[in-house]
Amino acid sequence: GESVGLHLPTLSVQEGDNSIINCAYSNSASDYFIWYKQESGKGPQFIIDIRSNMDKRQGQRVTVLLNKTVKHLSLQIAATQPGDSAVYFCAENKWNNAGNMLTFGGGTRLMVKP
Amino acid sequence: SQTIHQWPATLVQPVGSPLSLECTVEGTSNPNLYWYRQAAGRGLQLLFYSVGIGQISSEVPQNLSASRPQDRQFILSSKKLLLSDSGFYLCAWSPLGQGDEKLFFGSGTQLSVL
Numbered sequence: 001g002e003s004v005g006l007h008l009p010t011l012s013v014q015e016g017d018n019s020i021i022n023c024a025y026s027n028s029a030s031d032y033f034i035w036y037k038q039e040s041g042k043g044p045q046f047i048i049d050i051r052s053n054m055d056k057r058q059g060q061r062v063t064v065l066l067n068k069t070v071k072h073l074s075l076q077i078a079a080t081q082p083g084d085s086a087v088y089f090c091a092e093n094k095w096n097n098a099g100n101m102l103t104f105g106g107g108t109r110l111m112v113k114p
Numbered sequence: 115s116q117t118i119h120q121w122p123a124t125l126v127q128p129v130g131s132p133l134s135l136e137c138t139v140e141g142t143s144n145p146n147l148y149w150y151r152q153a154a155g156r157g158l159q160l161l162f163y164s165v166g167i168g169q170i171s172s173e174v175p176q177n178l179s180a181s182r183p184q185d186r187q188f189i190l191s192s193k194k195l196l197l198s199d200s201g202f203y204l205c206a207w208s209p210l211g212q213g214d215e216k217l218f219f220g221s222g223t224q225l226s227v228l
Contacts, residue, residue, distance in 0.1 A: 034216060034217075036219075041222070041224070042221060042222065043120075043204050043206075043219030043220050043221050043222045044158070044204070044217075044219050045219070046216050046217075046218070049216060089157065089158065091217075093215075101160075101163075102160075102217055104157050104158040105157060106156065106157040107156070107157050
């Protein structure tokens with residue numbers, strides 16, 4: 001089946017630098033994408049989402065970019081802080097008769113060095 | 115506001131023992147409900163989802179079952195646990211309807227089968 005995957009399993013950045021986490025998806029029919037942050041021992045938390053009719057969306061210190069031509073999604077974190085250390089998951093949402101079905105990527109671990 | 119409660123937070127069970135994990139949602143009606151499992155350092159695997167009371171769909175064959183006895187209650191069970199059932203179990207909900215509902219996750223249950 002189609003799935004969402006990630007390029008980098010681990011990303012280490014210096015505090016204050018910008019981080020970029022990448023995600024590739026294979027389902028061209030996916031119309032909605034979400035980034036989640038999961039801290040150790042906790043459930044994933046929603047960060048930001050983007051619809052397929054957009055190519056960029058900004059939040060507080062985070063930006064999601066969507067390139068439908070190459071089926072690529074990225075999460076950019078500005079001025080990375082120690083509290084940003086976590087595993088980040090991208091997910092694609094394809095609507096079916098059962099409702100909201102998210103397919104998650106394998107996750108990227110972000111480590112922020114002080 | 116909506117909240118999701120999941121318990122227990124941690125559980126250690128012997129092989130062959132039964133399992134019951136409970137999840138409840140407050141502040142919303144007719145939610146879609148989900149059970150995910152996450153192996154250590156891995157992504158999220160959808161186990162079950164439910165679009166209404168008594169309606170359960172299973173994504174993968176396994177030693178587990180799910181039930182939804184009430185609108186906002188979702189239970190994950192097993193009659194006899196296997197070692198391979200160890201993992202981090204996450205309950206999640208999304209609003210019923212069409213489109214791009216986000217998933218909201220509980221805090222998870224770390225299950226260790228020994």
